Amino acid sequence: MPSVNIDGRDIEFEPGETIIQVTERSGITIPYYCWHPKLSVAANCRMCLVEVEKAPKLLPACQTTCNNGMVVHTKTDRVRDGQKSVHEFLLINHPIDCPICDQAGECKLQNYYMKFQLDSSRMQEEKAHKPRLEKFGPYVIYNGERCILCTRCIRFMDEVAKDRQLGVFNRGDHAHIGIFPGQELDNPYSLNTVDVCPVGALTSSVFRFKQRVWNLKRSPSLCGGCARGCNINVDQRSGVVFRFLPRSNDNVNECWLCDEGRLTYTRANDGRLSQAQIKKGNQIEQVSPKAALDEAGRLLKPLAQSKQGVGVALSLHATCEEAYVLGRLAKEVLGADGVTLLAHADGEADELLRVADKNPNRAGVALVLRDLGLKTNTRSDLEGQIKDGTVKALLCLGHETDDIASLAAAAASLEVFVHVAHAGTVLADAAHVTLPSVSWVQTDGTWINAKKRAQRLVAGFAPDNDARQAFEWLTALGDRLGVAFTLQSAATIRAEMERNLPSFKESRLTEVGPLGHDL
Known part of the structure; x- marks a missing residue:
């Protein structure tokens, strides 16, 4: 295999690879703004200039293809002077408003200034003025004075979103990014332009000025917006989630995320339950976890002993581990032969990421319940069973379903209704006992996406007060x-699933890593 020598290291490369592609995977740092691994090469920022022996001038690492025996230097005085000069030019018209910029703390311009320049500006003339606070669309705001015209946003819209909504307008110092007349940036993937922007030119109207990024704590998770299961990073502070960002x-999902999915971060906050509840008459009282469990056991036990009249409902947002424990409880303890699946109706889909099925773990729940020998039915089936008296008591895990008010109205007529959920909804208002669980971004569990890929959810931050994992x-x-489940952790449940469920025997469920694997 051919090799290139970079800073004294001989590194093999694939034919067609550029210098920056080789350095990125080899741990060698070359600064850049306009280059992006998933976009075409523009080579317009010139920040990635390197010295190639026998070349008459510095060359852009993003555009220069490696040749066998090529010798590259990335840390010479000549390279550093070139990078410093380029950076100074990029800052000539920049307002240097870091203290009030929403990108502060995650801005390449800021980081590279500290690394390559650290000089006061030599610019004496008045800086060029450009459009500021221009609303491109429902979620994206543009500040032209901060823009370095890297064109990442344009290339994303052209090449990935396949929707030409952005362009460069005017020339020279007056050039700026803009939307075409009569249009707005309303593509379902518009917020990815904020992600790819290396500076503070494009900001999210949803996150703008909500938090300083250095105060946020990050954990990996999965998007629950549809059955694609896009990988995300969750940014939260003190247990409040402020944004979802794509995780490669x-x-x-490569490194992209649809707007619809990233805005589901609010579901992790809205109406979050933190204390157990018991309903007495028309009053809801907050009680200790022990008192709530004792009351739930007291209410369910007579019907459980008779093995008749108890219905079980499960949200398709539940993890495979939760579905397994609930399924065992339904079959072995409550005498139920089926489980009602609470689901969202199909929504919009496209060829990039969005899947019509808006239930993130339909595939996983279906596999678990099938292997346990349990039938499945719909919410409307359950409402009919409640109405005709077949179901007298209900154990329900989750609240994610369409027409939740209809289900709550039916459940309010039950003799017993025990609800496990992370959010207070009309179902919690109707329940005799509500046990507070945690949202999916706080859960240790597994989802299986529409393409049968098992992916891990991580308990990113601690539960509130009495909330705990649903299992x-x-x-x-x-x-x-009266049944002792020896299931003390999600890992214990996964191990038992591998032993007992045919669909999971070869699944390597206990070995699912940060990027998941296909079943």
Whole structure:
């Protein structure tokens, strides 16, 4: 295989690879603005200039293809002077308003200034003025004075979103990014332009001025907006989620995320339950976890002993581990032969990321319940069973379903309704006992996406007050009903699933890594 020598290291490369592609995978740092691994090469920022022996001038690493025996230097005085000069030119018209810029703390311009320049500006003339605070669309705001015209946003819209909504207008110092007349940036992937912007030119109207990024703590998770299972990073502070950002996984979503999915971060905050509740008459009282479990056990036990009249409902946002514990509880303790699946109706889909199925773990739940020998039915089926008296009691995990008010109205007529959920909804208002679980971004579990890829959810931050993992409530409830589940953790559940469920015997469920794997 051919090799290139970079800073004294001989590194093999694939034919056609550029210098910057080789350095990126080899841990050698070359600064850049306009280059992006998933976009075409523009080579217009000139920040990635390197010295190639026998070349008469510095060459852009993003555009220069490697040749066998090529010798490259990235840290010479000549290279550093070139990078410093380029950076100074990029800052000539920049307002240097870092203290009030929403990009501060994650801005390449700021970081590279500290690394390559650290000089005061020599610019004496008045800086060029450009459009500021221009609303490109419902979610994206543009500040032309901060823009370095790297054109990443334009290339994303042209090449990935396949929707030419942005362009460069005017020339020279007056050039700026803009939308075409009579249009707005309303593509379903518009917020990816904010992600690819290396400076503070494009900002999100949703996140803008909500938090300083250095105060946020980040954890990996999955998007629950549809069955694609896009990989995300969750940014939160003190348990409040402020944004979702795409996390790179070439097998699922590359490094992109649709606007619809990233805006589901609000679901992790809205109406979050933190204390157990018992309904007495028309009043809801907050009680201790023990009191709530004791009451749930007392209410369910007579019907569980008769093995008749107990319905079980499960959201398709539940993890495979939660589905397994609930399925065992339904079959072995409550005498149920089926489970009602709470689901969202199909929505919009496209060829890039969005899947019509808006239920992130339909495939996983279906596999688990099938292997347990449990039938499935719909919310309307359950409402009919409640109405005709077939179902007298209901154990429900989750609240993610269409027409939730209709289900709540039906459940309000039950003799017993025990609800496990992370958000307070009309279902929690109707329940005799509500046990507070945690949202998917706080859950240790597994989802299986529409393409049968198992991916791990991570408990990114601690639960509030009495909230806990849903499977912990279910195993504790099993104890109250006379069955001791020896399932102390999600890892224990996964190991048992591999032993007991045919679909998971070869799944390597216990080995699912940060990027998941196909089943």
